[in-house]
Amino acid sequence: MSTTQSRVLMKLSSVSGLTCPVADLDRTVAFYESLGFRVGKRDDAQATCYVNWFWITFTATDGGPVPTPSGPAVHIKVEDLQAAHQSLIDAGHTPASEPVKRPGGGTQFSLLDPDGYELVLFFKK
Structure with a gap:
């Protein structure tokens, strides 16, 4: 197969969400709530915030470094x-x-x- 040809391996339905590590879970959830996101499932290690069907799950780094976002x-x-x-x-x-x-x-x-x-x-x- 040449580089100009592509082969579909599966049928994709949608992009549903992202997962992001954060330094302070409470601070991050408060920030996203202030923007209008709805908080769904939450525990000490993670919280998921929604807008319509799209979600972002934030995971606590337990004091470890948060990678510098560049994505x-x-x-x-x-x-x-x-x-x-x-x-x-x-x-x-x-x-x-x-x-x-x-x-x-x-x-x-x-x-x-x-x-x-x-x-x-x-x-x-």
Whole structure:
């Protein structure tokens, strides 16, 4: 098989969620709750937060180091980007950027969570 050919090994249904290590589970859960995520299953070692069907499970590192995030950002669509930006500021959060135009259309801004994971809030018609 050449590098230009691909073979589907399975039929994928959807991407459902992510798992991220965090330094302070309580702080992280409070941060995501303040954004509107719903907290689902939780114990001393992990907590899962949901938006609709998408989930992020946060796992406590028990005092160990949290890897510096350098991976993908989580993109979250909002209905009113300017209102979302202002409501985060009003709630005491500091967005990492001002709203800017997206290369593919629409607008976006970034917000870092307590462990440095990037959330990109965006609006596109």
